[in-house]
Amino acid sequence: HPSGLSKSRSRSESLYKEALEHIVGGVNSPSRSFKAVGGGAPVFMKRGKGAYFWDEDGNRYIDYLAAYGPIILGHAHPLVTEAICRAAENGTLYGTPTELEIEFARMLKAAIPSMDKVRFVNSGTEAVMTTIRVARAYTGRNKIIKFAGCYHGHSDLVLVAAGSGPSTLGIPDSAGIPVSIAHEVITVPYNNLAALDEALARWGEDVAAVMVEPIVGNFGMVMPKPGFLEGLCAAARRNGSLVIYDEVITAFRFHYGSAQTFDGLPAGTDFAAIEPDLTALGKIIGGGLPIGAYGGRQEIMSQVAPLGPAYQAGTMAGNPASISAGIACLQALQEPGVYARLDKLGAELEAGLTAAAGKHGIALTVNRICGALSTHFCSHPVTDYEQAQDTDSERFAQFFRYMLEEGICLAPSKFEAWFLTTAHTQADIAYTVEAAERAFARMD
Numbered sequence: 001h002p003s004g005l006s007k008s009r010s011r012s013e014s015l016y017k018e019a020l021e022h023i024v025g026g027v028n029s030p031s032r033s034f035k036a037v038g039g040g041a042p043v044f045m046k047r048g049k050g051a052y053f054w055d056e057d058g059n060r061y062i063d064y065l066a067a068y069g070p071i072i073l074g075h076a077h078p079l080v081t082e083a084i085c086r087a088a089e090n091g092t093l094y095g096t097p098t099e100l101e102i103e104f105a106r107m108l109k110a111a112i113p114s115m116d117k118v119r120f121v122n123s124g125t126e127a128v129m130t131t132i133r134v135a136r137a138y139t140g141r142n143k144i145i146k147f148a149g150c151y152h153g154h155s156d157l158v159l160v161a162a163g164s165g166p167s168t169l170g171i172p173d174s175a176g177i178p179v180s181i182a183h184e185v186i187t188v189p190y191n192n193l194a195a196l197d198e199a200l201a202r203w204g205e206d207v208a209a210v211m212v213e214p215i216v217g218n219f220g221m222v223m224p225k226p227g228f229l230e231g232l233c234a235a236a237r238r239n240g241s242l243v244i245y246d247e248v249i250t251a252f253r254f255h256y257g258s259a260q261t262f263d264g265l266p267a268g269t270d271f272a273a274i275e276p277d278l279t280a281l282g283k284i285i286g287g288g289l290p291i292g293a294y295g296g297r298q299e300i301m302s303q304v305a306p307l308g309p310a311y312q313a314g315t316m317a318g319n320p321a322s323i324s325a326g327i328a329c330l331q332a333l334q335e336p337g338v339y340a341r342l343d344k345l346g347a348e349l350e351a352g353l354t355a356a357a358g359k360h361g362i363a364l365t366v367n368r369i370c371g372a373l374s375t376h377f378c379s380h381p382v383t384d385y386e387q388a389q390d391t392d393s394e395r396f397a398q399f400f401r402y403m404l405e406e407g408i409c410l411a412p413s414k415f416e417a418w419f420l421t422t423a424h425t426q427a428d429i430a431y432t433v434e435a436a437e438r439a440f441a442r443m444d
């Protein structure tokens with residue numbers, strides 16, 4: 001591994017200047033910008049293999065970004081690459097149904113039993129947006145309740161108090177969203193049932209759904225407190241509202257299945273009591289190609305066209321390349337021991353980072369769930385969005401830059417998680433911990 005300062009990134013810098021001339025902000029997703037970590041050129045990547053990617057100047061990085069989640073097998077996994085090539089050879093799009101879609105729907109339903117019916121779309125944003133439409137169609141109500149700091153994609157309704165990229169850039173309530181639409185969203189703090197009850201008491205009659213990341217991935221990794229999901233589901237049901245789980249990050253992240261059946265939820269979780277009505281999926285299920293999916297109870301999904309009056313469509317939806325990549329990815333994740341290994345490496349990384357920070361007197365809270373973790377520069381626990389905001393942004397920016405110099409790529413935001421892949425090794429983790437210790441030494 002490279003040690004000490006890395007080589008020049010002059011090609012990234014000149015490409016960034018060029019990109020700025022043609023692409024708004026130089027990036028095709030704002031979370032890729034370095035605005036929150038001191039500005040300047042983001043690193044332009046050229047290729048990836050396994051746990052590493054190489055930039056345009058030839059520098060190698062250990063990748064903890066994993067493309068914001070999908071790349072759980074690492075870059076260019078041979079089974080995924082082969083599946084995509086095979087699909088491409090037979091034509092990339094027909095505009096007709098295919099057998100592959102049935103196979104994949106079967107796989108998803110087997111892993112996430114709350115989904116009687118599935119529909120494929122092209123992104124997490126689309127999946128979430130449609131679950132809201134379906135919930136409104138089913139209940140005849142308009143409002144939704146969401147939790148502060150949870151990010152659910154960039155559709156109008158859910159860009160209110162959104163974590164992730166919007167919070168990083170200081171625009172959790174996006175411009176361009178009519179006040180009339182913002183009025184249809186009620187935001188309450190995560191892990192706070194009293195606030196949810198209060199919101200339901202006030203607006204309940206018009207609440208179509210309560211939407212939540214059952215385990216949060218967008219203001220760091222945050223576990224629901226014991227009883228939170230049970231209480232949320234019970235309160236929604238008493239009120240005649242649906243429960244929507246946004247599992248775009250969490251599905252297939254911690255085990256072969258979704259958060260709603262994950263045995264790492266707080267001890268004593270009543271799984272029957274936390275089953276959602278609708279689930280939104282994305283990221284990992286596409287193996288690195290564009291995808292989203294949503295599904296849920298038969299009678300609710302029957303609202304969707306052509307069966308029902310709620311319209312949702314897609315020229316690219318269910319395309320053979322994305323579906324093939326998704327099938328290959330999930331097949332690889334079925335190998336025995338995959339998640340136990342992610343958990344073990346995650347534990348080593350967590351322990352190493354915590355010890356290194358302690359040694360240099362840096363206040364650091366690490367939240368970890370299996371192979372996903374978040375680093376918060378603070379001395380308090382992080383269980384909600386307010387606590388995640390109340391952390392040292394300057395320190396995070398410094399840490400991010402020092403780690404980049406060490407050849408380690410994190411997301412350029414204090415709210416984003418680190419994601420391990422099946423390609424990371426113990427040596428990668430050990431090097432990362434050493435690098436972090438050097439970074440902390442420069443910061444104290």
Ligand code: PMP
Binds near residue numbers: 068217
């Ligand atoms: N929901 C969650 C929980 C997410 O983390 C994201 C993306 N980070 C989305 C929805 C939106 O997905 P996409 O970027 O594929 O539209």
